[in-house]
Amino acid sequence: MTSLLVIAVLVLLGIAIWQLTKIFHLTQIGAATYNENSEVATDRDNSVNGYLMFGFLGFIYVFTIYALIEWGHFALGTPASAHGPQYDSLMATSMWLIFITQTITQFLLHYFAFKYRGKKGKVAFYYADNDKLEFIWTIIPVIVLAGLILYGLYAWTNIMFIDEEAKEDAIYVEVYAKQFSWEVRYAGKDGKLGKANVRYIEGVNTMGVDMGDANAQDDIPAGELHLPKGKQIIFKFRSQDVLHSAYMPHFRAQMNVVPGMVTQFGFVPTVTTDDMRQDAAIMKKVANINEIRSKKSAELVAKGESPLEPYTFDYLLLCNKICGASHYNMQMKIVVEDEATFNKWLSEKKTLAATVKESKEKPAAPAEGEAAPAAKPADSAAVKTDSTMVAQVIKK
Numbered sequence: 001m002t003s004l005l006v007i008a009v010l011v012l013l014g015i016a017i018w019q020l021t022k023i024f025h026l027t028q029i030g031a032a033t034y035n036e037n038s039e040v041a042t043d044r045d046n047s048v049n050g051y052l053m054f055g056f057l058g059f060i061y062v063f064t065i066y067a068l069i070e071w072g073h074f075a076l077g078t079p080a081s082a083h084g085p086q087y088d089s090l091m092a093t094s095m096w097l098i099f100i101t102q103t104i105t106q107f108l109l110h111y112f113a114f115k116y117r118g119k120k121g122k123v124a125f126y127y128a129d130n131d132k133l134e135f136i137w138t139i140i141p142v143i144v145l146a147g148l149i150l151y152g153l154y155a156w157t158n159i160m161f162i163d164e165e166a167k168e169d170a171i172y173v174e175v176y177a178k179q180f181s182w183e184v185r186y187a188g189k190d191g192k193l194g195k196a197n198v199r200y201i202e203g204v205n206t207m208g209v210d211m212g213d214a215n216a217q218d219d220i221p222a223g224e225l226h227l228p229k230g231k232q233i234i235f236k237f238r239s240q241d242v243l244h245s246a247y248m249p250h251f252r253a254q255m256n257v258v259p260g261m262v263t264q265f266g267f268v269p270t271v272t273t274d275d276m277r278q279d280a281a282i283m284k285k286v287a288n289i290n291e292i293r294s295k296k297s298a299e300l301v302a303k304g305e306s307p308l309e310p311y312t313f314d315y316l317l318l319c320n321k322i323c324g325a326s327h328y329n330m331q332m333k334i335v336v337e338d339e340a341t342f343n344k345w346l347s348e349k350k351t352l353a354a355t356v357k358e359s360k361e362k363p364a365a366p367a368e369g370e371a372a373p374a375a376k377p378a379d380s381a382a383v384k385t386d387s388t389m390v391a392q393v394i395k396k
């Protein structure tokens, strides 16, 4: 510790001496005549800086073009929802405006820095103001920004507002977030999701559905999000613990998932998973991923490990709020299929009520080799620390 302090003192002393010599040099400027080593910029220095400004402008332009070619394919491809194209055109309009403005203003900035570089004997021209110029560079951004904001508001209401007719025929799905996974619950035949609260979490009822609510009786939980193509879907988002964000990039949808409240987002899926797998951009991405995987597999096989599975495209629901250590892996597969296939899939699922009833009738058999359970008392909650048990304790 002492040696560390000594080193710190020496370093600080060094910095202080360095600064003092700099100040000493500065005090000498007036005294000495200008020469090559003087710290005052000469015409040559100013010229070099002027041309460097131009060089930097070239660098910005070349790097922009390079970035577009090299990383352009990372942009989201074909939208898979009805509102997707409108969202994309709003994004494209904003990006084009920024791109054009940036190209022009950066050129002017660097060009003027070059044109008016310092020259011996040259004095700055005093120019008080120009009302016409001020008016022009105020009114143009005002009009452009007002247009963008109005267009944005129009798109927002279009996307967020679901009319009553569509609501009646809609499929209601609850998306439940928790560290670090998703669960979904379909509203069932009645089209209404039963009430839910974290305090009702118990055993197989992992989403905390109020089983006393009539609307909850036909609710269907699922571990995968299936959506029928062309139908209005209305999502209700809930969180068990912290702030999450449900992000479905292919559908251009994202909504915060907030503990203690229900948030909503609705969209109509328009492209089935099978059709999206035939999309040119997606096929290219998949081929690229598989190329990386096959290289990695060859390395693994050489080490005597098992190779990686080839990747097939699937829509994903991702978490887009850093919510903890395993946030990066908080995802759920989304399957978009035609209505008949969807209905068949959903009809084969058990309702939550049935699952809860079943679990109560036959309590889980003890694992082989485990001692016969001594009728677990409620107090065992004390040793368990998962949220299920915590919720039960609160309930009492």
Ligand SMILES: [Cu+2]
Pocket: 177, 178, 243, 244, 245, 319, 320, 321, 322, 323, 327, 330
């Ligand atoms: Cu999360």
